[in-house]
Amino acid sequence: MRTTHRPLTTIALALSLFMAALEMTVVSTAMPTVVSDLGGLQSYAWVFTSYMLSSTITVPIYGKLADLYGRKPIFLFGIGLFLVGSIVSGLSTSMEMLIAARTLQGLGAGAMQTTSLTIIGDIYTLRQRASVQSVFSGVWGLAGLVGPLTGGLIVKYLSWHWVFFINVPVGLVTLGLLLTFFHEQVHHQPRKLDFAGAALLSAGVVALLVGVQGLGRNLLALSVAAVLLVAFVLVELRVPEPIIPMSIFRIPAIAISSAAGALFSAAMFGATTYVPLYVQGVLGGSPTLAGGMITPMIVGWPVASIVAGRLLLKLGFRPLILGGLGLSVVGTVLMALGLKPEAPLLVPQVGMALFGIGLGFTAPALLIAVQTSVSWELRGVATASNLFFRTIGGALGVGLMGGVLVSQLLKDPSVPLSAANELLGPEHGRGLPPELLETLSGALSSGLTLNFWLICAAAVAAFTAGLFFPRVRRDTGPDASVTDVSAPH
Template sequence: MLATGLIAIDATILATAVPAVVRDLGAFEQFPWLFSIYLLAQAVSVPIYSKLADTFGRKPVILAGVGLFLLGSILCGFAWSMTSLILFRLVQGLGAGAIAPMSMTIVGDIYTVAERAKVQGYIASVWAISSVVGPALGGVFSQFADWRWIFFVNIPLCLIAAWALTRRYHEHLEPRRHRIDYAGAVLLTIGLAAVILGVLEGGNAWAWWSLPSVLCFGIGAAALAGFAAVERRAAEPVLDLGIFRRRLVASTTLVSFAIGALLTGVTSFVPTYLEVSIGVVPLLSGLAVAGLTLGWPISASLAGRLYLRIGFRSTVLIGSLIALAGAAALAASAPFPNPWTVTAIAFVIGFGLGWVAAPSLIAVQASVGWGERGVVTGANVFARSAGSAIGVAVYGAIANNVIAAGAGDHDPATMIHASGSVFIAAAVTGVLLLASGAWMPRGPVAEHPRVDAAGAPAGDPA
């Protein structure tokens, strides 16, 4: 929870401080890269860290992530230009890429299937609290102190998290030689970086059919094709593509992708929809989205009782239906903007997703042994990041086309129409979520015994 809190707060604390950062460093046109480079570095590094964790253990990987995040935070606090700040945000993103999957992998290692939903609820509550605390802290530091403190505040948090992990988390490793798949790691990094960069910046920094866009997707496709060829021959592949032949792994990965895309539709477009349509102040529009982050941990903490009774697949299907109903209600209510209605609907969507995210992750973790748990967890985390990135691109393109059809006007009526179209697309994403959940195998998941890296029974999580 401490380690997750680092990246959860950082995900929201910078947004409210952007005006102060731009006033100090200038280069307004570059500030979107503060977010893009962080997301890119985090998403690209997740599969690499996940394989390293299955090879060398979770503890060194998560401690390295905390260390990188600490280094990046200190450097960001001393940034002297927008370019330097963007570069140091990349270092932060590389740290976050280790922390996110390792926190969930460690939970899968040391807790039973019955216990994991409750613990995942604790982890989800960290995100919920951070979604409220982060923007408030960013605003306080920007207005009453210095925006650099939004990075310096990470220093004590990183040190406490590292101390707690070092002192309380123990794993036993059997030393043996490993053949590191350097070629696969390089090709995967290049391929993912190029494709995600193309998705993040297409339609923003450059047109979709421009030369930069074509180069990004072309290089990405070529690198990923080379990666697939290398992995077939690698002794210890960085990502064994064979795991996706397992129906449970493939279906839960699609579920995670759909979760990321649906989340983006709500969190990215609801605030603008309320602010432009009826003039809601930013603080209130942000609280509307907080309804989602409140519903999520409540249902996630209750999910364990449900999936132990009716199974993982049935729990995921119920949660998917609830989230789909919420997304459909959001689309239906779009012509009648009301912040309280949107807050209630966002709560319903979050409540449904809590019954999807935790059980689908726990199911796939339970189906594999220690040596694959990091990889399948990393695939789940990466799929959600990819879903968010692609969701932003698709929803943004839909909104821009509606606005362009309205002669480019940004009047309330046009923006309501554009937002409504985005919410319809989010409801379609809800259908994809439901279909992915229905593809999960029927029947119980055979749980692997809890063992550590050396194959010995795992110790008491306390």
């Protein structure tokens, strides 16, 4: 069997992460312009939640498939699907088409997120994994620096469609590297995939998001979600090969990591989705300025991750988790207080930086704690479960905030949503009547301010969950020694 070329495999995984990180900053920068061009401010949140929802649903499924059939085929399939979704997104001529294409992108991203982090867990030891975080943190930092500028330049000089096309060359290079340099040996055994659990989980998450998006008005969807998710848990307790083994949540580190991850992701995705909208729609800033508000967070995250990788083996998981989540709370408070029409942008920028630094300490510690708690056979589903709760938290958070925003815009029935689309255009609604422009700006500002406090509440809840993280040693558990990319005999 050929051996894996670890450095080039790591570069391929870093490139896939770069695609995901760049996508976050570039799309957030371009979205107000997209809404102005295609219309449909009421569908603004769905461009993000459709992506997160499809990746959320598939993360645990891909994680199980990676444990059963190997990491490589699942990863390659995910990149291919992501690239097709990117091309279709760039070719979109309506919000409905863009949302459908983003859903396809998310289906691919679910495989990329799960298997890339699982592969890192396979080919590096705990001590090496803590250090290799600096490589991936640098990728996040680079994307955070070039993303807003790239998005602004693309929107200004080309077209927002090219925001999605830039993924294609990076994806093709990643595919080539993985095909050539990553090799694994998987000993297949006759196992059945839990189709019933996958179907119940998918339907339950969709119903839950629809209910949350309706701000509780859609009680039927919430009731259906509750029934389906309870049925999912019951099925998982009975089947021999569950999508998400309920037994892993008996491990305190995994249970607390799942809860904290869901809550801080709701705050993170809420910030990356609605801060650029506020800067461009309320303050009248350019797409580059709007996207640049995210940069302090995305640069602060990798810097903190590099430091966290060095401190993890000395301090353990708990101090990094609590310290990081505490900084995140401070950052979101500054963000909520500082994003005001009359306030200088420096205050929310500092808040975003503190928020990112906090998450940079927290996220790697939570993920490594989860991977260290289980053996090879469960590492895929354990990693997937951690990512699942992060993405479900982000999707539900953005969906809830989208419902808040739309409800504020619809308070005055005399204000058409088409005028809100015009407000986000390059002229910032200068052709609208002054009274309408003032009313619309006020409604948009009010809805987004409520969202910023929801972001703060999610960060506080994540810190509260982190208080219950167990005091465990970082050098114990099934992952105490170097691991192989081959499945155990």
